[in-house]
Amino acid sequence: MKTAVANVQKLSLVQAVTDGLRTMMSEHKEVIVMGEDVGQNGGVFRATEGLIEEFGEQRVIDTPLSESGIIGTGIGLALNGFLPVVEMQFLGFIYPAFEQIMTHATRIRMRTLGKYHVPMVIRAPYGAGIRAPEIHSDSVEALFTHMPGIKVVCPSNPYDAKGLLIASIEDPDPVLFMESMRCYRSTKGGVPSGKYTVDIGKANVLKEGEDITILAWGAMVMLAEKAAEEYKKQDIHCEVIDIRTLYPLDKKTISESVQKTGRVVIVHEAHSTGGVGTDLISLVNDTSFLSLKAPIERVTGFDVPVPFSALEDHYIPTVDRIKKAINKVWTF
């Protein structure tokens, strides 16, 4: 982690995203922001607020309503000298662009033996818990971790959001940058002004503990921390790890923790089957199988579409469900 000496401001996660964009746009004229409503409206979540005034319509571009067009054009710009940061208004509306990402953004480097590459960042708000209309709440990161050729990043706090966004823009390959809507304004945190990066591929040990490893990302990190806090009173110490990068996973940090604790709880709000949790189990299996003292527990969303808002709380993992899982691995 490289941090320049700088002023630290209290920002929300969404403000940290804006700050990251502004920092990189000031530094590199190749960085452009594109998407639906990102200009004059400043984005439906205000993530690009003020950028059009500062950098003009040539660099903050309101596009037609066309995800495939946005990503496809972004690919063309990226392979010809620009650093596009494109916004999908919600991750649940990225599907029309799937083709462009899966068959082009992710493979151009391979198909040209490195002659062309796509240094593009795709930002996308995601996740349930804010009473959004249907489909807006999808958490489909695993569709992208399954794609060879794109990195998947998911910050849970303002500091990481800015640092990871800058690292993503600097990354020479495509990055899906997932922004939890539930985390957007839930807390403020210290964010240094100016440029700093948080390494892609590096998980963060948020709380140290010897007894149980809890692995989570995005909005689930808050819940994992709460559950850990409650068990601390019973003298059970959970190590809470914010995975932060879903592809590639941080093998070292995760395996070291599991080898220390021998017990694992994975928390994610995405569906269970084929979720990133499955990869984490596989990673633990490969690196730390003999350290395990209990089968790994997963607390996830169910294998059902994220329900309409009246029932969405029944879908998202809760502190209670996490506590049950902790209990299960502890008493095995």
Add this chain to the structure above:
Amino acid sequence: METFETICYIDENGNVRNEEGAARINEKLAKEMYEKLLLVRTFDRKAISLQRQGRLGTYAPFEGQEGAQVGSASALKEGDWLFPTYRDHAASITFGHSIPRVFLYWNGRVEGCVAPEGKHIFPPAVPIATQLPHATGAALAEKWKGTDNASIVYFGDGATSEGDFHEGLNFASVFKAPVVFFNQNNQYAISVHISKQMNSETIAQKSVAYGIPGVRVDGSDVFAVYFETQKALERARNGEGPTLIEAVTWRFGAHTTADDPTKYRNQDESIQKREQIDPLLRVERYLKNQGYWDDEWAAEMQANASAVIEEAVEEMEAFPKPKVEDIFDHVFASPTWTIQQQKEEYLQQMRGEDA
């Protein structure tokens, strides 16, 4: 290049602009339209006020677009299919959707997606333009089954930028599907003005590329919309294939109740525009010009509309609580073991039993 004039039967002052078209309007039809417009406007305003009171979730208002929705949906017949977006409740209600259910939809209840028995009304499309190919398919099915039923599909100006718009039109055109593509051009897709959405002068002209008829109609003129949609539906039923209709409208309010339109739209413009384009006012002026207007009748219509809407709100609020089982039970015809297991464990936990 082919140009597309905006068809208008009754102008903003309620005067006849197109003799031939207007000749088909009579007092009964005009009063019926007034009544329908009033009902959906009352619905829309109530929904906004309920949302502000926290009794309804985020809502997508349509005030200003009632003429387009009511006029077009009035042209449908039993057996037809209607594919709406999240903003087309006026069309759905006109075609016979249950008003309490439409309210329920905006309360985050999946039950709101379910139209009354026998009504082919699809749940609102939330992703933009994805419903166009569905309408084409449903219409083709009717054709291949040998019925004279047709589909109508609603979408905004922004939707014409999505691939699905083009794919839906192209399929319909190639297979001569009995479908009416009904565009409401309210000139904004959230904050993006149509001038940034496309370089084409009109949406109607996009029909040319697909070799189908295109019609541009004044969306605030409920009569023109009604008769022009009827024509398109007749063509469809006669096996002549799809039509693209562009209804030129203006939405007075926000994109949704979660949106702040002052950031990108001059609100004074909307207020001024209302004077010119308000579809309800236009029918009122027409009725007055024709000598059909009656204050007492109008007051009665308003009282009726308010009563219907109030009753629907009560029904919505008295609706049984949502069933948690529903999120598990309707993913497949019979749940897979994963879903079954997740359901059992979750219900056990809800009952306070340890899984």
